[in-house]
């Protein structure tokens with residue numbers, strides 16, 4: 742089958758003709774699931790002065806405040822469902838078209854839509870669970886919330902006594918080394934790098950498309966608004982993400 746829309750057809754041809762595709766996703770993929778772009782003006786996260794990682798480590802009161810905020814804003818993550826964009830990307834993965842999904846998002850919606858865990862590389866962590874900062878043991882948020890709601894008890898690791906934090910990367914916290922390394926390897930090895938829903942302004946993440954391009958990969962950008970890297974891209978689509986990707990899966 743072919744598409745009557747030549748741009749959609751070209752996107753589909755690029756995707757199907759590539760040897761190794763890496764998809765890089767940003768907030769624009771998840772806004773269609775009701776998750777606000779945390780950097781957007783007026784967003785719930787911009788109301789608070791961010792708690793820096795160092796403050797979180799040093800102050801019990803900052804940790805308490807951080808959990809207070811987490812549970813105040815958590816419903817958006819607990820209730821969000823994958824949208825057509827996530828579902829299309831999961832379909833690409835199922836069809837063997839995509840080798841990995843590098844994401845700036847922290848909502849876990851790629852995994853929820855069916856992309857296997859090992860194919861998702863989370864550059865900014867994950868807001869849907871917590872982990873011990875010392876031994877990395879995962880802790881479910883529900884358990885922490887239950888205790889916190891009683892008397893604002895802040896959690897510590899039951900294995901090693903370490904500090905528990907949501908599994909996101911905070912301001913002042915270094916980028917996750919293993920994930921950055923894997924993302925780099927995948928980026929260098931691909932022949933098609935496809936950006937979906939990222940305005941490509943947050944570094945170091947936004948350096949990946951440039952890296953891919955320098956290594957000879959084709960660069961495809963699907964984002965509602967223009968980005969600073971449109972000039973080096975082989976194909977740019979300024980369109981709604983879910984609807985556009987759904988068209989691709991329907992001609993595949």
Ligand SMILES: [Zn+2]
Nearest residue numbers: 873876898901
């Ligand atoms: Zn621990």
